[in-house]
Amino acid sequence: MTPGAPRPTPFPGDPPITPQLVREHSLTATEYERITALLGRAPTFAELGVFSALWSEHCSYKHSRPVLKTFPTTGPQVVQGPGENAGVLRLPDGWAVAFKIESHNHPSAVEPYQGAATGVGGILRDVFTMGARPVAVLNSLRFGRLDEARNRYLFAGVVKGVGDYGNCVGVPTLGGEVDFGPSYGGNPLVNAMCVGLLKEQDLIKAAAHGVGNVLLVVGSRTGRDGIHGASFASEELTKESERRRPQVQVGDPFTEKLLLEASLALIASGHIVAIQDMGAAGLTSSSAEMAARGGVGVEIDLSLVPTREPGMTPYEILLSESQERMLVVAPPDRVAQVQAIAEKWDLTATPIGRVTNDGMYRAKWKDQVVVEIPGQQLIDDCPVYYPEAQEDPAITELRGRAPHPASRISHPAELLLTLLDHPPIASKHWVYEQYDSTVQAGTVIGPGGDAGVIRIRDAAFGLAVTVDCNSRYVLLDPYEGGKAAVAEAARNIACTGARPLGITDCLNFGSPERPSVFYQFRESCRGIADACRALDTPVTGGNVSFYNESPTGAVDPAPVVGMVGLLSRADRAVPSHARAAGDIVFVLGETRAELGGSQLWEAVQGFVGGQPPRVDLAVERRLVDYLVAAAERGLLRSAHDCSQGGLGVTLAEVAMGGPYDETGFGLDIDLTTYGLRLAAVDLLFSESHGRAVVTCPSERTTAVAALAQELGVPAQRVGTVAERGGAVRVRLRDATVEHPVDRLRQVYFSSVSRRMGD
Amino acid sequence: MKRVAVIVFPGSNCDAETLAAARAAGSDAYFVWHRDTDLRQADVVILPGGFSYGDYLRSGAIARFSKVMGAVAEHARAGGAVLGICNGFQILCEAGLLPGGLMRNARLRFLSRPVWVRVEQTDTPFTCFYEPGEVLELPVAHGDGRYVVDPRTATELEATDRVVWRYVRDNPNGSTNEIAGVTNAGRNVVGIMPHPERRDAPALGGQDGARVFHSMEARHATQHVADVRAVDDRHLRV
Numbered sequence: 001m002t003p004g005a006p007r008p009t010p011f012p013g014d015p016p017i018t019p020q021l022v023r024e025h026s027l028t029a030t031e032y033e034r035i036t037a038l039l040g041r042a043p044t045f046a047e048l049g050v051f052s053a054l055w056s057e058h059c060s061y062k063h064s065r066p067v068l069k070t071f072p073t074t075g076p077q078v079v080q081g082p083g084e085n086a087g088v089l090r091l092p093d094g095w096a097v098a099f100k101i102e103s104h105n106h107p108s109a110v111e112p113y114q115g116a117a118t119g120v121g122g123i124l125r126d127v128f129t130m131g132a133r134p135v136a137v138l139n140s141l142r143f144g145r146l147d148e149a150r151n152r153y154l155f156a157g158v159v160k161g162v163g164d165y166g167n168c169v170g171v172p173t174l175g176g177e178v179d180f181g182p183s184y185g186g187n188p189l190v191n192a193m194c195v196g197l198l199k200e201q202d203l204i205k206a207a208a209h210g211v212g213n214v215l216l217v218v219g220s221r222t223g224r225d226g227i228h229g230a231s232f233a234s235e236e237l238t239k240e241s242e243r244r245r246p247q248v249q250v251g252d253p254f255t256e257k258l259l260l261e262a263s264l265a266l267i268a269s270g271h272i273v274a275i276q277d278m279g280a281a282g283l284t285s286s287s288a289e290m291a292a293r294g295g296v297g298v299e300i301d302l303s304l305v306p307t308r309e310p311g312m313t314p315y316e317i318l319l320s321e322s323q324e325r326m327l328v329v330a331p332p333d334r335v336a337q338v339q340a341i342a343e344k345w346d347l348t349a350t351p352i353g354r355v356t357n358d359g360m361y362r363a364k365w366k367d368q369v370v371v372e373i374p375g376q377q378l379i380d381d382c383p384v385y386y387p388e389a390q391e392d393p394a395i396t397e398l399r400g401r402a403p404h405p406a407s408r409i410s411h412p413a414e415l416l417l418t419l420l421d422h423p424p425i426a427s428k429h430w431v432y433e434q435y436d437s438t439v440q441a442g443t444v445i446g447p448g449g450d451a452g453v454i455r456i457r458d459a460a461f462g463l464a465v466t467v468d469c470n471s472r473y474v475l476l477d478p479y480e481g482g483k484a485a486v487a488e489a490a491r492n493i494a495c496t497g498a499r500p501l502g503i504t505d506c507l508n509f510g511s512p513e514r515p516s517v518f519y520q521f522r523e524s525c526r527g528i529a530d531a532c533r534a535l536d537t538p539v540t541g542g543n544v545s546f547y548n549e550s551p552t553g554a555v556d557p558a559p560v561v562g563m564v565g566l567l568s569r570a571d572r573a574v575p576s577h578a579r580a581a582g583d584i585v586f587v588l589g590e591t592r593a594e595l596g597g598s599q600l601w602e603a604v605q606g607f608v609g610g611q612p613p614r615v616d617l618a619v620e621r622r623l624v625d626y627l628v629a630a631a632e633r634g635l636l637r638s639a640h641d642c643s644q645g646g647l648g649v650t651l652a653e654v655a656m657g658g659p660y661d662e663t664g665f666g667l668d669i670d671l672t673t674y675g676l677r678l679a680a681v682d683l684l685f686s687e688s689h690g691r692a693v694v695t696c697p698s699e700r701t702t703a704v705a706a707l708a709q710e711l712g713v714p715a716q717r718v719g720t721v722a723e724r725g726g727a728v729r730v731r732l733r734d735a736t737v738e739h740p741v742d743r744l745r746q747v748y749f750s751s752v753s754r755r756m757g758d
Numbered sequence: 759m760k761r762v763a764v765i766v767f768p769g770s771n772c773d774a775e776t777l778a779a780a781r782a783a784g785s786d787a788y789f790v791w792h793r794d795t796d797l798r799q800a801d802v803v804i805l806p807g808g809f810s811y812g813d814y815l816r817s818g819a820i821a822r823f824s825k826v827m828g829a830v831a832e833h834a835r836a837g838g839a840v841l842g843i844c845n846g847f848q849i850l851c852e853a854g855l856l857p858g859g860l861m862r863n864a865r866l867r868f869l870s871r872p873v874w875v876r877v878e879q880t881d882t883p884f885t886c887f888y889e890p891g892e893v894l895e896l897p898v899a900h901g902d903g904r905y906v907v908d909p910r911t912a913t914e915l916e917a918t919d920r921v922v923w924r925y926v927r928d929n930p931n932g933s934t935n936e937i938a939g940v941t942n943a944g945r946n947v948v949g950i951m952p953h954p955e956r957r958d959a960p961a962l963g964g965q966d967g968a969r970v971f972h973s974m975e976a977r978h979a980t981q982h983v984a985d986v987r988a989v990d991d992r993h994l995r996v
Contacts, residue, residue, distance in 0.1 A: 167901075258768055662927075
């Protein structure tokens, strides 16, 4: 403490600190005791708010940290691992990619439009605060089933919110995933990922340093919106949550665009030493984290923070989550330059405090000290919990079950149509049509493919990006499900010809205080870690979202994996769909009878259960190596990952092409000699991992097969691409599936829009 | 080498790729900030896409009042070539430099997808390298892309060959007469809703848009000065 500095005192009007008030701040009695011990006194109301925010699960990772430490986070490609606003990986020619995924589940559950919009805004800021220009966004969305009106309302609102924000800022949406399941009805999942590009030498970190340097708030004024958002994100949704709507922040993408340009200009100018987004817990977390990272103290005069309305208290200013604000640290003699850059973009930059040498996190109102907490302890002394983990016996039982044999097994041709119409599988163009996917003129492969691909202007290489998770697998077998999320992401990246580089993860679960949920969390993280080691894709950061529960229970666990890959030549990107009649079709990998957790059982029999397919990481690694090598040699005309809906859906997708093509291609496929002798339903709809369908010009057939043999990938030639608008015909030993491709297209492309009333 | 001024409003977000497309066509392209009034001897002015000033009112409604627009109107009045793409097209309509206006898409949602447009006129500064009737694949990305004019003006636009591009295969946003782009009576000011700058390389799925920029580079930019009198005065209110 500065000698002679006054002790913090309550601000006029502050409520007295009572056990009830402590509980309302989501702090336990034990946590409160730790606070009083740390301070040597009772906290002020403002200090209670600061602890509530920084010791919330959202900011502190108090239940997840020990598990997260088991992730592999290093490698020659890693420039910045977990702990910063975004992870950074090395690219050729001095370039680097910054990327991060984050959840905005709770706000979206009560206010879908603003909740989703501000989720995009936050993740964009996490990336440009590193000095990277955002070049792609992706999203991973989960809702209840579309036959309920409220789910359609949430779905439409979230999609519009994501779209309106990203479209205005001008960052292309390159892909994503949308899934539907009953557990998400009360608690949708809204995860947004941003990918940014920078020169490695321009990387800037969010560590305050330089005693005497000035803290400035740049961007929007501070209002009363979003107060306690971080705590809200760390509790279960109840019927009362509707009352939280005023806590949902309101986004202004136009200001975000100005802030983006101003921030990049500030970083390039060399006038600032650090910059940090004001995200969850606003000014509190940004200033406290910056100070702790730099090992310094900070002192802020809250009366200097520009506000939207008069009469805001120190407590409100500290905890507001008003959007589109940045905290910047600059030497005193550069303040004028910083303000001039902000002014060019019609923004204000207001000095509100300074870096100190006493290590204290101190906030004042003019001369009155209202917060004074040892800064390092504020961040580091948050309790860490090691919750009990125990699998729910009901899940163990469910894993051992199979659906009742249907009284009348439909013909596989009918089953294929049912699957193509099933919303989790059907085309999501109703969604991505609302997202600008071509702005910045770099989009090589947009939404609807295995992974999005962009070219980099003035560079030969490209970037591939994807987000993946199959929550059914994670629910039924969290370890295999975690592995599967990484493996599928890697296959998607590799199908475009890109080499997987690293991941970010968004871990969406129920309450960690329930042993069954914590078991899912721990085991799926173990799966992710093992897969990341095997595929050489370190974890560079991410986000944990617990307490995704509604009165109907916890959500199905969704550890979403966002992955970035490097395509050595952007102009060699391999698309998903067949492109020329006469091309040869190969199936890579082996199909086993693995219908557990399958879309077939869900869509046809309404059953989610059984043992999900197991991931052999060595097989996945060889498949990835093969796809990358084949693309580099220019052998392939298309490559498509085989996942939900199995080989049947994959072949249909290869044939159907994109939503705006006039028609697709026919396929002439013979699986009578393919692989194990499986029944038609298993062969077509098993979701065995480690598979892909590729096409190549006939003159490359030998080379495609020879490379597969060399790299140890099972590859079987199964047929040819037929004429445009022709029939998709798959011969099996016990059945033949045949549909005109236009019939498949009609079903697949109308499913979601029909349910949304178009 | 033509001097091409790409105007940057706060909220413009297609400025960088538009500049790059012009440079790729060989132009000496540069940015002009919305607060500037000097176009720096521009031969061609391009208003790029985006959400100028956030477009929280009507798209382009605020941008028309920005300082730079006085200079743009003067340039247009003198017969200089002006191209508005997407939000730029909306601004040109709001500024009265082009007839009609862009309203909410018929389906009331933002729309991002490829569209197909037929080149109807090749005697503008931005289409002279195309063949009449050629069909181009270009992306659209807009919420307010439905081109609307009153019936009399629509008839006049058709009669005077001022519809430059027309949607074919389908009308994605409900535009009057499937109009995707128009020109003024002087044929020097052109607006287009799809984005030619996003289709100028094979890696981007095609280069149907590239010749918009090659056309302007090849064309003598001031050849329409003599036609200034033909400019409909109604369209010069700024």
